[in-house]
Amino acid sequence: MKQVGIVRCNDYQYINVEKAVYECLDSLHGLKDKIKPGSKALVKVNLLKKNNPEDAVTTHPTVAEAIVRYLQERGCEVTIGDSPGGPYTQWMLRGIYKATGMVQVAERTKCNLNYDVSVSEVYNAQGKMLKKMQIIKVAEDVDFIVSAAKLKTHAMMTYTGAVKNLFGIIPGITKADYHFKMNDVDNFAAHLVDICEYAKPLFSVIDGVEGMEGDGPSAGEKRHVGIIMASEDPYALDYSALRLIGINPRKVPIMIEAEKRGLFYCNDQNVRYTCLKPSDLNIKPFKLPRSLEINFIGGKVPGFFERWALNNLRPRPIFDYDACISCGICKESCPPKVIDMESGKPSVDLNKCIRCFCCHELCPQKAVGIKKHWIYERLFK
Numbered sequence: 001m002k003q004v005g006i007v008r009c010n011d012y013q014y015i016n017v018e019k020a021v022y023e024c025l026d027s028l029h030g031l032k033d034k035i036k037p038g039s040k041a042l043v044k045v046n047l048l049k050k051n052n053p054e055d056a057v058t059t060h061p062t063v064a065e066a067i068v069r070y071l072q073e074r075g076c077e078v079t080i081g082d083s084p085g086g087p088y089t090q091w092m093l094r095g096i097y098k099a100t101g102m103v104q105v106a107e108r109t110k111c112n113l114n115y116d117v118s119v120s121e122v123y124n125a126q127g128k129m130l131k132k133m134q135i136i137k138v139a140e141d142v143d144f145i146v147s148a149a150k151l152k153t154h155a156m157m158t159y160t161g162a163v164k165n166l167f168g169i170i171p172g173i174t175k176a177d178y179h180f181k182m183n184d185v186d187n188f189a190a191h192l193v194d195i196c197e198y199a200k201p202l203f204s205v206i207d208g209v210e211g212m213e214g215d216g217p218s219a220g221e222k223r224h225v226g227i228i229m230a231s232e233d234p235y236a237l238d239y240s241a242l243r244l245i246g247i248n249p250r251k252v253p254i255m256i257e258a259e260k261r262g263l264f265y266c267n268d269q270n271v272r273y274t275c276l277k278p279s280d281l282n283i284k285p286f287k288l289p290r291s292l293e294i295n296f297i298g299g300k301v302p303g304f305f306e307r308w309a310l311n312n313l314r315p316r317p318i319f320d321y322d323a324c325i326s327c328g329i330c331k332e333s334c335p336p337k338v339i340d341m342e343s344g345k346p347s348v349d350l351n352k353c354i355r356c357f358c359c360h361e362l363c364p365q366k367a368v369g370i371k372k373h374w375i376y377e378r379l380f381k
């Protein structure tokens with residue numbers, strides 16, 4: 001049975017966050033013995049792009065700070081790091097660490113901030129799809145990784161938490177290549193599980209004080225949940241988070257893949273809640289991303305129509321040219337390279353678009369929306 005700690009935390013005042021993070025981690029029996037003094041740890045935060053902590057897109061700096069201090073008190077040398085969206089360069093990291101509050105965390109705790117942008121090629125013995133992969137070197141240089149994730153919906157993968165956060169050990173633009181090769185959600189989920197099995201986080205923490213619902217992971221709506229949760233098992237933690245936010249774990253590709261591999265079976269009987277249970281919190285279900293509502297029509301319409309709808313009514317990216325500042329980030333981050341900048345504004349070849357929604361995820365202006373087909377709107381709304 002996997003242990004999961006869920007603790008209430010109503011705001012980001014450091015004293016409250018530290019109390020909640022420590023309570024969660026202390027409740028996981030046996031964890032402390034696995035944190036060896038003198039070991040090197042990477043706290044892999046979710047720093048998708050240059051957002052302020054209040055935007056609820058990135059792991060909040062107070063949560064990162066509490067995890068860093070917890071590890072430092074047990075004698076670890078701690079580095080904070082991530083490979084956010086876009087190119088993996090020192091210049092990009094500098095800007096993102098500053099905006100997301102990580103520079104201040106490093107100043108206060110004296111932990112390291114990773115600026116080494118070198119890459120290692122590693123062999124992934126457990127990999128089903130990815131036997132060889134490129135990862136950020138800092139992930140190889142440490143004794144263990146901690147996945148410090150954010151509680152959010154995700155336009156392509158339904159949800160992002162402890163497992164999906166580890167996609168950020170794949171360096172910058174290589175992520176776009178991987179997305180392109182894994183353009184089907186089930187295939188992508190299998191790759192994400194491979195990456196998680198390679199990273200094998202010692203433990204994972206989810207920052208759910210302020211989460212994101214709807215069109216996550218960056219253009220959704222901020223949603224106050226008021227919890228912090230942790231587990232040694234990233235699948236059990238994601239399962240519990242999904243239960244908490246009212247999304248059926250068996251509809252989430254990463255959980256389906258984890259079940260297929262026997263890594264975690266989606267059932268409450270496989271979890272021991274060491275603090276609160278999801279049912280104690282009575283959270284109103286999260287809104288799903290518009291891109292995915294069509295995946296959740298199972299059973300409501302005849303099977304032949306569902307197959308046709310899934311093939312033909314797929315939501316697509318749409319650009320708001322008034323909000324667009326012509327930065328070209330969507331073009332750079334599009335895995336199959338199907339965005340062109342025409343007169344300084346993006347346009348997409350929809351026949352070749354793989355609906356990964358990286359453009360939506362990384363646009364700094366929220367100028368990439370998700371448009372559903374009118375037939376879908378009429379029939380299902």
Ligand code: SF4
Nearest residue numbers: 324325327328330363
């Ligand atoms: S849509 Fe967004 S990412 Fe693309 S060019 Fe405009 S502002 Fe930049």
Ligand code: SF4
Nearest residue numbers: 334353354356357359
């Ligand atoms: S246009 Fe957007 S959704 Fe389509 S493939 Fe490119 S990044 Fe992905």
